[in-house]
Amino acid sequence: MPVSTDRLPGFGMAGTRGAPGPSRLLTRALARPSLPATVGLVVVVVLFGIRAPELLTVAGAAAVLEVAAPLGIGAVAVTLLMVAGQFDVSVGIVAVASALVTALLTGYAGWAVWPALGVSLLCALLVGVVNGVLVVNTGLPSFLVTLATLLVLQGVTLVGTEEVTGSAGIVGLSDSPGWTSAAAAFSSTVAVGDARFRISVLWWLGITAVATWVLWRTRFGNAVLAIGGARHAARELGVAVRRTTVALFCLTATAGWFIGTLGLLRLGGVSAVPGLASGVDYLVVAVIGGCLLTGGRGSAVGAAVSALLYAVARQGILLAGWDLRWFQALLGVLLLVALLANGAVRRRLKAVPRS
Amino acid sequence: MTGPVRDDGGTAPPVLELRGLTVRHGSVPALTRLSVALRAGEITCVLGENGSGKSTLVAVLSGLVRPDEGQVLLDGRPVRLRTPRRAREAGIATVWQDLAVAPLLSVWRNLFLGAEPLRGIWPTRRLDLAAARETTVQAMRRVGVTGLDPDQPASALRAGERHSLAVARALHFGARVLVVDEPSAPMTVAQHALVLQSVVAARAEGLAVLFVTNNPRYAHLVGDRFLLLASGQVAGTLTRDDVDAADLTRLVAGGDELTALTAVLTAAHPELDR
Structure with a gap:
């Protein structure tokens, strides 16, 4: 008996689905992960543009971008990790610790800057591998695993730095061999009018562009999206779930190293006094940028816009002469709004009949 | 059939x-x-x-x-x-019990998940979007779903269509x-x-x-x-x-209970026994 699958009743569907016209456009816009961050950015720019007009000058923009760049670099890496359904709160401490390793090797062991940077990168990667292997092998929540990493590293760096140097920081590294070329790569400036823009802004934009391309246009990116949204399905279809997850933890650790290096070369020194909050900041920026806590959805561009929002709000509060502690309250409100918006999107995306 | x-x-x-x-x-x-x-x-x-x-x-x-x-x-x-x-x-391809469909991914990403077509050379090796979309439309047509936008998320598919997606994927890869x-x-x-x-x-x-x-x-x-x-x-x-269907039913574990259940039901409600 010839059997054809061409004419299955009830399964063929003709034409396109969804309302045409403006409402479809609106639906598409609402479906973009970066929408809440974009709306928030417009609001804070208008608000602080009125309260503190110097924010909107070229010098104001340069100051905002200098805050946003390292934050954005960390947030992009955390975004990719969150799309895969994992968290990393140890980015901030990896930044401090790897900067300290570089500083100790150059300031105390007399190394040149570039080899010291290479060794501190290896140390950061080691932290990433430990985080990743612990998470994939134990199945423990990555938030707690990286929180443990954060606490261990924080204790070790504080005590270790004081043991070696007798103080809580290392300064005066700018005459180490190789400093000039490293500073050119990581902290040179470009003058526009009376303002100076840091090269870190270029790094940030480049990393955001590459991350977007990797996420949407490569096999690795497809694996990241699938692991976060449907881990069981990804495993059944042969996606390298464990390898991809460990690679992403290495990526966030590398981002931490990069942030630490940017700070070290800008200041010519480093102090071992990290705030506990600095690790959570990247997570907050990533969530405001449209990451779902459950994974499967997020955007590097959203993270960039969100980092900009963070920086504008912070600089705006400074320039408006308010108490900077208002900034934390504002950030909390933004986070809550973003969580609610993302939750609404998620319910809509997941509102499908189970089969 | x-x-x-x-x-x-x-x-x-x-x-x-x-x-x-x-x-x-x-x-x-x-x-x-x-x-x-x-x-x-x-x-x-x-x-x-x-x-x-x-x-x-x-x-x-x-x-x-x-x-x-x-x-x-x-x-x-x-x-x-x-x-x-x-x-x-x-x-060897499998239609999984849970269908293995990622709801947030588009139909074509779902179809090729784990075995994506690539083009270019490293480091710009990337997904071959055009080929993936076209193959997806063809593979879905093969199981009777036509007029499908391969870019819509799988969550926008009806339950039957999600089923078709899992079957289409298995037929495409199961040579x-x-x-x-x-x-x-x-x-x-x-x-x-x-x-x-x-x-x-x-x-x-x-x-x-x-x-x-x-x-x-x-x-x-x-x-x-x-x-x-x-x-x-x-x-x-x-x-x-x-075997015939009734024998097979009996042979499968639980078949005896089903026969007993049928006997009890038909005794109580003779109209069920046609």
């Missing part, structure tokens, strides 16, 4: 053969010395109650679980299905062997029809089909051979000529 009656007597060499397959979960055996041969253009139905080793068999064939003992032979040559990707490359693990979730008649149609269509295209199901009546409708499993061991192998 009845399956074709075959009289080749199974003389064709098997496409896929399992010999003495043993899988243990810790010290508990999930499959014990299981041997089965799948031939091209034949549907082998695997029947058995929950925990009889059906899903372990599927997991071995799709590369998720490695057997502790025994051999898997593809065209007479031993192969090791170490990973799901390796199994797919060997031409030699199609493994169908029938969903345990309740399905509509139309969804059952889709699963059975895909199984029969794959047989018509000359694939060896392994159809895992709980339902002996559906199995008898399409199956050429029947493999009965009980606690990880082969409890019986039958051909279509050996």
Whole structure:
């Protein structure tokens, strides 16, 4: 008996689905992960543009971008990790610790800057591998695993730095061999009018562009999206779930190293006094940028816009002469709004009949 | 819809053969010395109650679980299905019980997940979007879904279409062997029809089909051979000529209870016995 699958009743569907016209456009816009961050950015720019007009000058923009760049670099890496359904709160401490390793090797062991940077990168990667292997092998929540990493590293760096140097920081590294070329790569400036823009802004934009391309246009990116949204399905279809997850933890650790290096070369020194909050900041920026806590959805561009929002709000509060502690309250409100918006999107995306 | 009656007597060499397959979960055996041969253009139905080793068999064939003992032979040559990707490359594709559809990903990303078409050279090696979209439309048309936007998220598909997506993916990648693990979730008649149609269509295209199901009546409708499993061991192998649907129902564990249930019901309500 010839059997054809061409004419299955009830399964063929003709034409396109969804309302045409403006409402479809609106639906598409609402479906973009970066929408809440974009709306928030417009609001804070208008608000602080009125309260503190110097924010909107070229010098104001340069100051905002200098805050946003390292934050954005960390947030992009955390975004990719969150799309895969994992968290990393140890980015901030990896930044401090790897900067300290570089500083100790150059300031105390007399190394040149570039080899010291290479060794501190290896140390950061080691932290990433430990985080990743612990998470994939134990199945423990990555938030707690990286929180443990954060606490261990924080204790070790504080005590270790004081043991070696007798103080809580290392300064005066700018005459180490190789400093000039490293500073050119990581902290040179470009003058526009009376303002100076840091090269870190270029790094940030480049990393955001590459991350977007990797996420949407490569096999690795497809694996990241699938692991976060449907881990069981990804495993059944042969996606390298464990390898991809460990690679992403290495990526966030590398981002931490990069942030630490940017700070070290800008200041010519480093102090071992990290705030506990600095690790959570990247997570907050990533969530405001449209990451779902459950994974499967997020955007590097959203993270960039969100980092900009963070920086504008912070600089705006400074320039408006308010108490900077208002900034934390504002950030909390933004986070809550973003969580609610993302939750609404998620319910809509997941509102499908189970089969 | 009845399956074709075959009289080749199974003389064709098997496409896929399992010999003495043993899988243990810790010290508990999930499959014990299981041997089965799948031939091209034949549907082998695997029947058995929950925990009889059906899903372990599927997991071995799709590369998720490695057997502790025994051999898997593809065209007479031993192969090791170490990973799901390796199994797919060997031409063994699976329609998973949970369909393995990622709701947030687009239809074409779902179809190619784990085996995406690439173009360019490293470091700019990237997904071949045009080819992926076109192939997706073709593969979905093959299972009867037309006019589909390959970029819409899988969550926007109706339940039946999600089913079609899983079947289309398996048919696209399953060049030699199609493994169908029938969903345990309740399905509509139309969804059952889709699963059975895909199984029969794959047989018509000359694939060896392994159809895992709980339902002996559906199995008898399409199956050429029947493999009965009980606690990880082969409890019986039958051909279509050996049994009718009622016998098969009785043979499957739980069949006796069903007969008793039927007797009680028809005694209380004679109108049920037509």
